Amino acid sequence: MRVSTYFRLGKSQHQLDFVDVELGKDLPVYVDPYAISIPEDDWFVEANNLVVSFFSLIIDNMSQGNFDKAKELLSNLGEPEGTYIGMSKDNPNGKSGRGVGDEQSDDLFEKLMNSEAVKTGSLTDLSDCELLIPGIGPDKISDITINIIRGKLVEYTYDQCILNNIPVMHVPCPPYWDSEAQDWVSRYHELPIYKGRPLIFIPKAIVRLGLMINAQSFYRHGVLEFLKRESLNANSSLVKVLKNGERVVYKKDLEEQHPFSKTFLYEFSQEHPEVLEEYKSSIDNSLKYITDSDLENRQLHPQVIDYDAIIEDLRSIPKGRDSASRYHNAVFGILELLLYPMLRTPKKEAEILEGRKRIDIRFNNGFTHGFFGELYRNYQIKAPFIFFECKNYRSELANPEFDQITGRFSKRRGQLGFITCREIEDRSYIVNHCRDIVGDGRGHVIVLEDADLVNLLNMRRDGLYPEISDYFDHKLREILI
Incomplete structure (x- = not known):
């Protein structure tokens, strides 16, 4: 369980x-x-x-x-x-x-x-x-x-x-x-x-799945690669010449001459500290977060994502306050699925009337690339936190809903937020309202309806990760024009 x-x-x-x-x-x-x-x-x-x-x-x-x-x-x-x-x-x-x-x-x-x-x-x-x-x-x-x-x-x-x-x-x-x-x-x-x-x-x-800095990885990708270059430069006895004239050094020969042990790694690091630093730097540059599939593959009873069930659940939720909590829960499950690892450690900041009246969630934004990681570089938008409001309304969004989320903005907390709603009836009205918020200097608000979430889920299903980032970028550009 x-x-x-x-x-x-x-x-x-x-x-x-x-x-x-x-x-x-x-x-x-x-x-x-x-x-x-x-x-x-x-x-x-x-x-x-x-x-x-x-x-x-x-x-x-x-x-x-x-x-x-x-x-x-x-x-x-x-x-x-x-x-x-x-x-x-x-x-x-x-x-x-x-x-x-x-x-x-x-x-x-x-x-x-x-x-x-x-x-x-x-x-x-x-x-x-x-x-x-x-x-x-x-x-x-x-x-x-x-x-x-x-x-x-x-x-x-x-x-x-x-x-x-x-x-x-x-x-x-x-x-x-x-x-x-x-x-x-x-x-x-x-x-x-x-x-x-x-x-x-x-x-x-x-x-x-394993520590990013680990002895075997350092040995094979740091130490042996260095010793390989050294052997080639010195034309040592480990150098072999292939039929096409290429000079090579095989790792298995290096392993026999320098067998793995942590004592050897320590002594090597004392003599060549730059190799350890280069190894750590290479890990930084190729940082990989664990994926949900990685975690599932380690589980005793692995599960797969049922995208159709997620989409059907969203569409089946009735509009209105009575289903607000169910809608909030469904939307934030979808956001977790779509946005990890771009956004992390979500926190609910305010909720009254058992979730029927108000909800305010913020995500930490610590990513360095993609839409959320490049907000400041591309648009000079500071966004250490990203805010979300869910509105399970039957009617169109109005001033109070936009005022609510912009009230969370500040230079320290961030100046980008999202409102999710069931359906946009008058798209030009919503877009112009968001443009007015930008023009007033109050921040940036992007509105997503169910259709947007379904589009994004289908992209995620098809592994179109760059397209997900582009989708958000297009939504932002739409209110900046």
Whole structure:
């Protein structure tokens, strides 16, 4: 049973911002600290600051000989419960089984203390542990990261519960890192409950099938490629000449001469730090978010997107206030499906009368390319957040609906928002109204009707991702002319 099934969300993984885990069995994916460090939107920056704060304090204490303090800090890294993320045997409590808890924290301490990378000060990032320290793999790094940023994950979980109408309870939360106090803190929080235990949701955007920075990848794509170039330049004995005169060096010969080990990677990185930096830079330039299909392929019971069912559900919703909540839920499931990973970590900001009167959702916009990532470069529109209002009206949109969303705009929060409605009766009226808002300097409002959402869903079904970005660009250009 997945989270979406247990709480009767009526949504699949593709319509959710968090990993829709199967309750009772851990999903073999990892929370990647390097993936957290790259996006520039607030949630990721704050989470990354926690990781940097904690790991820097550990390294500083160890380099200064404060081993008791370092060991005390590491002892708070218990096995993360309630996430159902990681590599473990079946566990009813959602523990990752191979986490950093109890005696394993002692093992981690010993590995760090005996590491030449720590002693020399060359280890500065938690993600580098997978590269340079034997015995510390992706599962442990993922567990460490979850523990450190648990406070941000708890906030995220609560926001997702509000957004998806998931019930919560006031329960104690395991310790999480407080960068201001430079210590672990424990508090009560509002969290969803499964079998008497709190759940913590994990954003898809910080999860990977394997760590982006990993020893095998660095070895094959960084180290061996460098050694290959060096061998060719030096015309070493490893160089082979093909019949056509081409000179080659085979990786299998390099592997025999320089077998893989983390000790070798550390020594190599000391001699050639530029290769490690080049390797990390190449990862930045080819950043790949995990896809919903990737997640499904790791599930015990994978699911596929039923586009026809999504479209039929949208069309079947009656117009009017009585069906407002159902319409809101359907539209935001569609937006999640269409916009990830361009927009992330949605948050419901205001709702009254059980969703029948008003809803205001904002997404974090931390993308660097495509329509949302290029808004400022192409149109000088600042948009760290993107706002959405859903209107399940029988009548045409009017001034109050436009005033409501523009009232959320500011230079700090963003100046772009969307209103979704069932049908536009007078398109010229809507377009001209949006143009007037631009002309008044109040921001930019794009109106999408059901037909637009259906068009976008069909593009997504056909894998026309650039066309989805172009579709939004066309809508914006229409109100700028």
